[in-house]
Amino acid sequence: AQSVTQLGSHVSVSEGALVLLRCNYSSSVPPYLFWYVQYPNQGLQLLLKYTSAATLVKGINGFEAEFKKSETSFHLTKPSAHMSDAAEYFCAVSRFSGGYNKLIFGAGTRLAVHP
Amino acid sequence: KAGVTQTPRYLIKTRGQQVTLSCSPISGHRSVSWYQQTPGQGLQFLFEYFSETQRNKGNFPGRFSGRQFSNSRSEMNVSTLELGDSALYLCASSETGRASGANVLTFGAGSRLTVL
Numbered sequence: 001a002q003s004v005t006q007l008g009s010h011v012s013v014s015e016g017a018l019v020l021l022r023c024n025y026s027s028s029v030p031p032y033l034f035w036y037v038q039y040p041n042q043g044l045q046l047l048l049k050y051t052s053a054a055t056l057v058k059g060i061n062g063f064e065a066e067f068k069k070s071e072t073s074f075h076l077t078k079p080s081a082h083m084s085d086a087a088e089y090f091c092a093v094s095r096f097s098g099g100y101n102k103l104i105f106g107a108g109t110r111l112a113v114h115p
Numbered sequence: 116k117a118g119v120t121q122t123p124r125y126l127i128k129t130r131g132q133q134v135t136l137s138c139s140p141i142s143g144h145r146s147v148s149w150y151q152q153t154p155g156q157g158l159q160f161l162f163e164y165f166s167e168t169q170r171n172k173g174n175f176p177g178r179f180s181g182r183q184f185s186n187s188r189s190e191m192n193v194s195t196l197e198l199g200d201s202a203l204y205l206c207a208s209s210e211t212g213r214a215s216g217a218n219v220l221t222f223g224a225g226s227r228l229t230v231l
Contacts, residue, residue, distance in 0.1 A: 036222075043119070043205055043222035090158065094218070102148070102171060103220060105158040 002027045002093045006106035014114050019063075019078040021109045023091030026072065032094040033074045034103065035065055039087045047089075050074060061085070086113045116141060119223035121206050127229045133194040136226045140187050140208030147189040148220060149181060152203040161204075164189055193228075201230045 007022040025031055032051050036044040048059025055067045065076045074091060088110045092103040120139040128134050140147050149161040160173040164183035181191040187208075193200055204227075207220035 034219075041224075043121075043224045044207075046219055046221070049219060102160050102163065102173075103150075103158075104160075107157050 002031060002104055004091050004093050004104055004106040006089075006091050006109050008109055009107060010110050010112065012112040012114060013081045015083055016080050019076070019081045019085065019111065021076040021089050021091075021111065023065075023074045023076065023106060024072050025074060025091075025093050027093060033065075033067065034092045034094070035059065035063070035074075035076050036090045036092060036105075037087050038090065038108075044090065047076070081111075081113045083113050083115070086111055119206055119208050119221055121204075121223035121226050123226060124224065125227050125229075127231060128196050129231050130196055130198060132196050133192060134196060134228060135190055135192045136204055136206075136228075138189045138191075138206030138208075138223060140189070140206075141210075141221055144208035144210050144221075145187050146209040146211070146218070147183055147187065148207045148209070149189070149191050150205045150207065151175075152205060152225070153201070158205075161191065196230045198230050201228060203227050 003026045005024045013019055034049045035047040037047050038044050047063050048057045048065055050057050050067045058064045063078045065074050067074050088108045090108045091106040122137045146165045148163040150158050151161055152158045162172045162181050163170050167183045178194045183189045203225045205222050205225045207222045209218045209220050
């Protein structure tokens with residue numbers, strides 16, 4: 001069964017520093033992986049998705065993620081953090097069984113950005 | 116194109132009451148999914164509808180139900196509310212009904228339910 005583990009429920013970085021949010025997946029078949037961001041009192045917004053076309057995926061707001069099959073990882077990075085990046089980030093894997101739109105989410109990582 | 120619209124955004128109910136939440140998907144999207152988000156359990160899948168048919172249901176009691184109308188709008192209902200039902204309920208729509216893990220879900224802002 002597919003599952004997702006996000007390492008670190010809280011990450012704090014300084015403005016301008018590298019952002020690294022970790023996600024490891026468990027899947028018996030090639031997965032579809034997603035990163036979503038949630039700002040306070042809002043829904044989830046898609047940052048990027050991996051669908052096997054390329055291992056390095058670029059998303060919105062300067063974020064990118066690299067799919068590493070050997071490490072079963074899909075970590076999210078951004079070279080330089082901005083105050084507006086403070087939010088909660090969710091990694092998700094799409095369950096592909098019988099075919100339906102079900103996402104299995106990690107527990108989330110809350111990113112704090114300090115001046 | 117308008118996004119996914121959920122109403123109401125906030126509501127307060129008391130134990131034992133029932134509640135109905137509404138979701139209007141993006142125009143042209145035929146698949147609607149519902150998720151519950153709580154601090155303790157995180158994001159959990161409730162159910163998914165396509166062309167007025169429930170295709171899949173998560174591990175929730177029968178008090179949680181939903182439906183989809185011919186215009187793809189969806190409602191979910193929770194009967195006999197319990198304190199533990201307090202949560203943010205998120206609706207998401209998807210463009211195609213084709214079974215594919217690459218389908219992208221677009222989420223609404225959610226309906227925050229507080230049960231007292």
